[in-house]
Amino acid sequence: MTINAELFSRYRGIPCLPLKMASLLDDIESLSAMDYDILEIIKFDVSLACNVLREANLPLYGYSGKISSMTQASGLLGPGAIKNIIVSAPIYERYSQENHETDGRVLGSFWRHSAAMAALAGKMAQCLGEPEVDDFFTAGLVHDLGKIACAFEAKPVLQSFIRSAKENGTTIWDAESEEFGCTLGDLGGMIAEAWNFPEPLVEAVRQTGRQALPETKSRLTLVVELAKTAALELGYGDGIELPQGLDKSRILKALEVDPARFEGKIPGFKETADQAVAIAMD
Template sequence: MEIEVSATLLDAYKCLPGLPSHPEQIAKVIDVLGKTSSADYDLLHLIQYDPAIAARILAVANLPVYGYERRVESLQQAAGLLSPSLVTSVILTTPVFEMFRDADHTYHRKFDHLQLWAHGAVTGTLAALLANKLGTMEEDVCLTLGLLHDLGKMALIINHPREVLEALDRARKDALPFPQALQDVAGCTPQEVAGQLAEEWHYPANLIEYIQSLENGKVARETGPVVIVRLANRLAEDWGYGDGLHLPENEPLDPLVAALGISLSDLSQWKPDMQSRAENRARRILSKTLS
């Protein structure tokens, strides 16, 4: 029975065209589009605040019809390759999350969706900053991976909230990692769902591998962007910008820091700047405008 649940749940993500965005985020982006011409706004500025919009833009940029020789693995590349009118069209046709709520909000009302959106944006910001501090990895790839690191979790909360709530309850009661609890409940993990979506949306192979590796618990230099994003995720949680699921963050800092060739004292030195950037990003997500 558990195998059947797994197959059914993962199959549900094989033909999913995209994720809906939070209505407040859509409203803010539309407000910016309405006030400026396509020649005046920064496309990357618009899409790096919203994981759902970012995921759709990246999917469009990787459609076979465009035939780019190098697969598009970052939002910066996508914004540079796609025309402003096409990006605007994708943004304006992104479905609104309210359409996906269960009729009486029995399940969805138990999640703070805007906090989850803000967590993704803050993690992306911190990942880009860490890449900049290290100077050895592509900031735009780290930003994109950080923004999308909860892709599977978001998809599950939107489409299978009952299973997520059951897994959260099991994780808290039995002190289990959330992926393991979800595996027990639904037969899959958030990163398996994220990997399924990334493949469905024709993301480049290395980005798919990064997304799938975010959950495996391994720390290695050769997966630098993954380590950076996991460290950024941990810092976001520690600094009050969690995903709203209220689960303890158990991944220790020391192995992540050591894998990047830095020290805790380096983090302490960078902390004021990083916290300031994180606060600014979260404030823009939670405010009425993106300005």
């Protein structure tokens, strides 16, 4: 079983989930094309975030490879263009005959996880005093791009990864590498690159969860990984329920964060994640 790399290099975007689209269409009919509140209604949706970032990084607008956050993207494109992206977004039929194996529960978990990751990565960046909090937020939101794309376009491959990891008791990352020689992170990185995402964001998508020394990873990637450990602890995992192989203490050390201080902030992180998930799954 192989991943059709060519298919993903031409991948046009992640479809929207039907329930989310229903509330979005309700909202946008009352929003003007000059109303920047539009960002509020899509900022936790991984599918629309990817579509907006892809559009904003098109060479047409002159900032290809430079737009790393939803705030920048909406500033560049304007609410009118974002409205058009929503109206023209494909909608995924989760329970069709051919999709029945990828049920709504799994996709729902992916969406929840992405929203929680965005909120957590953003909040952690803020606590760490990072200057570009929005970049961390966006990286958290889209970090699973490869896995989500695979869930839509190559379900058997994803299922095979999961099966293999469960049978062998390994991390999903190991399963991917051993079976296919590349990982879902690599796949996400390839898509992010094809969509002209900025290099640090591509790197975060590619490296998050990779078994490598934390010191070799960017702060963006490390914060996303730290957010991932928190998301798992707070019950906002991706629903696959496989070991992620993330070493929280080493990540904290690499980020020079006192573990006790970090643990003290967990209730605040939980609140942030809860709010994000509530908005995302509205």
